[in-house]
Amino acid sequence: MQPTPPIPTDDEIDAILMPHKGREGPLLPMLHGLQAEYGHIPAPAISRIAHIMNMTRAEVHGVVSFYHDFREKPAGRHVVKICCAEACQSVGGDVMVEETLAKLGLDWHATTPNGALTVEPVYCLGLCACGPAAMVDGKVVGRLDAPRLERILTEAGA
Amino acid sequence: MKIYVPMDSAAKALGADDVADAIRREAEARGLDVTLIRNGSRGMIWLEPLVEIDRGDGREAFGPVSVEDVPALFDGRMDCLGAVEDIPFFARQTRLTFARCGVIDPLDLADYEAHGGLAGLRRAIAMTAPEIVAEVTDSGLRGRGGAGFPTGIKWKTVMEADAPQKYIVCNADEGDSGTFADRMIMEGDPFTLIEGMTIAGLGVGATRGYVYLRSEYPDAITVMNEAIRIARAKGVLGGDILGSGRAFDMQVRVGAGAYVCGEETSLLNSLEGKRGVVRAKPPLPALEGFLGRPTVVNNVISLATVPVVLEKGAQHYADFGTGRSRGTVTLQIAGNVARGGLFETAFGITLDEVVNDLAGGTRTGRPVKAVQVGGPLGAYIPVANFDAPLGYEELDAKGGLLGHAGLTVFDDSADMLHMARFAMEFCAVESCGKCTPCRIGSVRGVETIDRIARGDADAIPLLTDLCETMTDGSLCALGGFTPLPVMSALTHFPDDFATQKEAAE
Ligand SMILES: Cc1cc2nc3c(=O)[nH]c(=O)nc-3n(C[C@H](O)[C@H](O)[C@H](O)COP(=O)(O)O)c2cc1C
Numbered sequence: 268m269q270p271t272p273p274i275p276t277d278d279e280i281d282a283i284l285m286p287h288k289g290r291e292g293p294l295l296p297m298l299h300g301l302q303a304e305y306g307h308i309p310a311p312a313i314s315r316i317a318h319i320m321n322m323t324r325a326e327v328h329g330v331v332s333f334y335h336d337f338r339e340k341p342a343g344r345h346v347v348k349i350c351c352a353e354a355c356q357s358v359g360g361d362v363m364v365e366e367t368l369a370k371l372g373l374d375w376h377a378t379t380p381n382g383a384l385t386v387e388p389v390y391c392l393g394l395c396a397c398g399p400a401a402m403v404d405g406k407v408v409g410r411l412d413a414p415r416l417e418r419i420l421t422e423a424g425a
Numbered sequence: 426m427k428i429y430v431p432m433d434s435a436a437k438a439l440g441a442d443d444v445a446d447a448i449r450r451e452a453e454a455r456g457l458d459v460t461l462i463r464n465g466s467r468g469m470i471w472l473e474p475l476v477e478i479d480r481g482d483g484r485e486a487f488g489p490v491s492v493e494d495v496p497a498l499f500d501g502r503m504d505c506l507g508a509v510e511d512i513p514f515f516a517r518q519t520r521l522t523f524a525r526c527g528v529i530d531p532l533d534l535a536d537y538e539a540h541g542g543l544a545g546l547r548r549a550i551a552m553t554a555p556e557i558v559a560e561v562t563d564s565g566l567r568g569r570g571g572a573g574f575p576t577g578i579k580w581k582t583v584m585e586a587d588a589p590q591k592y593i594v595c596n597a598d599e600g601d602s603g604t605f606a607d608r609m610i611m612e613g614d615p616f617t618l619i620e621g622m623t624i625a626g627l628g629v630g631a632t633r634g635y636v637y638l639r640s641e642y643p644d645a646i647t648v649m650n651e652a653i654r655i656a657r658a659k660g661v662l663g664g665d666i667l668g669s670g671r672a673f674d675m676q677v678r679v680g681a682g683a684y685v686c687g688e689e690t691s692l693l694n695s696l697e698g699k700r701g702v703v704r705a706k707p708p709l710p711a712l713e714g715f716l717g718r719p720t721v722v723n724n725v726i727s728l729a730t731v732p733v734v735l736e737k738g739a740q741h742y743a744d745f746g747t748g749r750s751r752g753t754v755t756l757q758i759a760g761n762v763a764r765g766g767l768f769e770t771a772f773g774i775t776l777d778e779v780v781n782d783l784a785g786g787t788r789t790g791r792p793v794k795a796v797q798v799g800g801p802l803g804a805y806i807p808v809a810n811f812d813a814p815l816g817y818e819e820l821d822a823k824g825g826l827l828g829h830a831g832l833t834v835f836d837d838s839a840d841m842l843h844m845a846r847f848a849m850e851f852c853a854v855e856s857c858g859k860c861t862p863c864r865i866g867s868v869r870g871v872e873t874i875d876r877i878a879r880g881d882a883d884a885i886p887l888l889t890d891l892c893e894t895m896t897d898g899s900l901c902a903l904g905g906f907t908p909l910p911v912m913s914a915l916t917h918f919p920d921d922f923a924t925q926k927e928a929a930e
């Protein structure tokens with residue numbers, strides 16, 4: 268089971284938000300700051316942002332939910348993003364990836380029950396001349412094949 | 426002895442960090458005095474990690490180098506590729522925007538200056554704003570982000586706008602599959618982007634700049650942030666640029682994984698901290714952009730090309746190219762190719778020369794079926810149209826779109842119905858939701874293509890109609906151009922759409 272993360276206090280949240288308050292267009296930097304600290308946007312942060320930015324909670328939620336990057340609950344300890352875009356498809360990436368995920372019983376966007384791994388699709392990592400490509404906890408990997416992808420996913424806890 | 430190992434993410438994705446570590450260890454074990462430089466990529470991705478060794482009489486290239494190769498590399502037992510400049514793929518290029526990329530240490534400002542850096546900015550400082558803008562206009566430089574709008578004309582609008590604050594916003598969202606030129610220049614020669622944005626600031630009277638950089642590029646974010654910090658510390662940015670008494674400063678803003686935020690008005694909303702929905706135009710961002718102020722929004726390559734235009738003069742730049750496409754195009758050769766990478770050349774080269782000659786055909790060795798030019802919103806061009814010269818108008822005449830100049834090659838195993846379906850699906854996932862033709866049309870598009878796949882021939886005219894509605898009715902080019910890959914696939918590869926019933930007859 269995934270441990271439920273402790274709910275941060277308002278003071279802890281404010282400490283992340285306030286340094287950005289005076290910036291032009293502070294909301295994305297605030298959200299990135301929260302996600303870097305907690306791995307997701309904790310629910311109480313929505314109210315804090317609404318308060319600090321003089322927005323409604325619905326407006327803040329609207330922004331958070333618009334962007335693929337921001338999570339409302341934590342991801343696994345490892346996040347593997349696999350490119351699904353055209354250039355990676357052209358070298359067989361799509362078929363290879365689907366087969367490997369099926370073999371390991373993994374689903375897109377899902378976190379493994381042991382909380383170790385989340386697999387996500389990404390549309391292009393700028394590695395289109397050395398695909399199929401992926402990013403493992405922020406580190407780029409190119410020219411993937413099935414055995415290598417399987418090893419990466421297994422090592423990450425699949 | 427100097428050894429160069431790229432820190433470009435494509436090189437890293439192929440093991441460059443491990444190779445660099447192995448080189449460090451091997452040098453130490455052998456007691457050799459080695460200066461290890463992490464340069465950008467020379468752009469020949471099939472040779473990465475490409476290591477260069479300078480023993481005092483010029484750089485010699487080796488690649489691809491693996492960790493296991495490192496002892497042989499030191500023993501002189503590894504095959505040498507000669508000087509990078511003599512490798513045909515490189516020798517045939519005209520490198521203006523990418524002149525320093527892979528040559529210098531990306532974060533060494535002195536190295537940057539020694540290779541022509543800051544000359545353009547120094548010249549701009551001595552010019553009036555209208556002179557700077559005229560220089561860019563005369564160079565014929567057009568936006569490299571996709572639409573090909575003349576950069577100088579955009580700048581002139583912003584220059585003439587009267588406002589207490591103006592902005593330079595660099596579009597580094599590079600979401601198109603098959604493109605990586607923005608990433609390469611930001612990782613390999615970040616000061617050229619900083620210099621270009623600073624010149625833009627002087628030209629239009631803007632003192633603040635933002636680089637809206639996609640979150641999928643963590644390495645580029647790190648390099649850009651570090652370069653900005655150095656530029657500020659050395660007085661290239663700040664309140665007194667190069668002692669001129671003029672001000673310009675900039676910062677990186679990280680995107681959050683939305684393809685549509687590459688569209689300039691959606692980008693501006695995102696930068697302001699809103700949902701990245703597209704704004705109706707007018708008003709133009711040039712007049713009412715970031716926070717409602719006059720704003721230049723330009724692609725990374727457009728801005729990174731400005732320094733060489735100022736350094737060498739408008740005419741030098743304009744002398745390259747064809748028709749109304751002046752200067753160089755930074756082609757990104759991607760997908761199923763034997764030799765992929767970045768190829769900078771004068772506009773006008775044909776697809777045939779690029780794909781069959783330079784890129785050496787497919788990686789799989791099978792025949793080429795199609796090339797998607799210009800990313801997810803670009804057409805699939807069949808081999809029969811490979812005589813098309815690469816230029817804005819020239820490609821348009823063939824029903825294509827140059828876009829950000831990414832070329833994604835497919836071999837004959839590609840299923841074009843599947844690619845058309847993917848284009849619709851991508852549009853459905855990435856639509857900002859503001860206009861119906863894009864938001865709903867793309868979902869219907871996926872369903873209609875599925876009907877065709879199930880053997881329903883009646884769905885083909887429906888797909889054509891739907892594409893027309895999306896083209897005519899969408900607010901921006903996401904819904905407006907998704908029909909391009911779909912219809913080009915349908916038109917040029919009807920066999921892939923032949924219904925099962927027909928196939929059975
Ligand atoms: C859906 C969509 C995505 C886009 N993505 C990008 C992008 O990633 N980078 C970019 O420079 N331009 C992108 N554009 C084009 C921009 O709207 C705009 O034309 C460009 O940033 C202007 O800069 P330029 O004149 O230097 O090309 C996109 C347009 C659309 C419709």
Ligand code: FES
Binds near residue numbers: 350352354398400
């Ligand atoms: S398409 Fe996969 S990295 Fe660009």
